[in-house]
Amino acid sequence: MSTDFQRAREALGVRLHQLRVGSGLTGRQLAERLAWPPSKISKLENGRQTATEADLNAWAEATGQPALVSSLHADLRGMETQYQSWKRRLAAGHRRAQVEAGQEERSAGLIRAYELTTIPGVLQTPDYARHVLASGALLHQSPRDTEDAVRERMRRQELLYEPGRRFRLLLWEGALRALVCPRDMLAAQLDRLTGLIGLDTVDLGIIPFAADLPLTLRHGFWIHDEEHVTVETINAALWLDSAADVALYTRAWTMYDQVAVRGSQAHRLIAAARRPLGPS
Incomplete structure (x- = not known):
């Protein structure tokens, strides 16, 4: 091909x-x-x-x-x-990749994202991020600089509190329930999501299991302004900046957005995923 x-x-x-x-x-x-x-x-x-x-x-x-x-x-x-293959991108460890992701995010006023299996990095707690990054290092057999990478990922989250920023993030409900970390850490992560709903820079939509989907569930992606799209596959990170690609991913994001719930309905979905994990 x-x-x-x-x-x-x-x-x-x-x-x-x-x-x-x-x-x-x-x-x-x-x-x-x-x-x-x-x-x-x-x-x-x-x-x-x-x-x-x-x-x-x-x-x-x-x-x-x-x-x-x-x-x-x-x-x-x-x-x-x-x-960029992950083998090459992670040759110096995950911290550098986090720095590069932060630079991309700082250059954009509006970020739209869709994630299928994990909580987006800009919303993660340190414990949740630590497990996600460590599993990535294990998969790619890359240098174990997990703690440095966690610190950089947390630094990226400062953008959530900058006036004028806009993060429009879509999650499938399954991402709320995927046990990618111990149950108590996932509980804390869901508590953090609940606290972020209503933040003026964050628009969090959740696609329910029961939604009538206008499009089959595909891989996650991030749209930076109207400039480019980043896609992470299991072996590589893609940067797509043609007008046709940006338009295609924007159309997909809009189709998912049409069936996402927000506000009190999103709260209820998070609470339903949180309940089996035990008390706070």
Whole structure:
């Protein structure tokens, strides 16, 4: 399947191929010069492997074109703007990813989001966030900087109290009941949600189990103003900024919003999920 990311990776591979050929090196000769397996040269040139910055540095140096490093890095950054694998994004741990998420949120006046399975990060308690982030680190086998990441996630929540901000967040009712942390911690998380209903910067809608859905339940997503959409899959984070993509996700959000409940009805759904978890 052809994707914008794959096409960009192939285009970068063509540039690398041209650099090698222009230097008079065969693929095997370049591999020997870099102490790489020949298969890596082939995969990079044919767009079957994503280069790292270190790969690009070495390639430019070995082909006698060190001045092109910054241009090659720009190609890589442009490609990864749209698609970043979690393996690469979390190579330095979760804290950096939280910092980047905070920067995105600070740049937007209106954020609309839809989440299917978890409470949004900007609404999480520290204990809930700790379990979500730790499970992510376990899945991706990334550095365990959970406490630093929790602190950054809590810092992101300062935006909830800035006048003029708007967070319009939709949750499926199942997210209120998913035991992604111990029961007492989920109870505290639901108590926090109850306290946030009515905050002037937060519009929290809950899609009930019994709702007549206008659209099947899909993956979660975040819309930042009318500029771009972020989507997190199990293996990658996507940044979609074409007008068509933003319009599509806005239409999906609006369809979910039409069946979401708020105010006292949302309170009742949270209370129903909270009741089996025991007393406060």
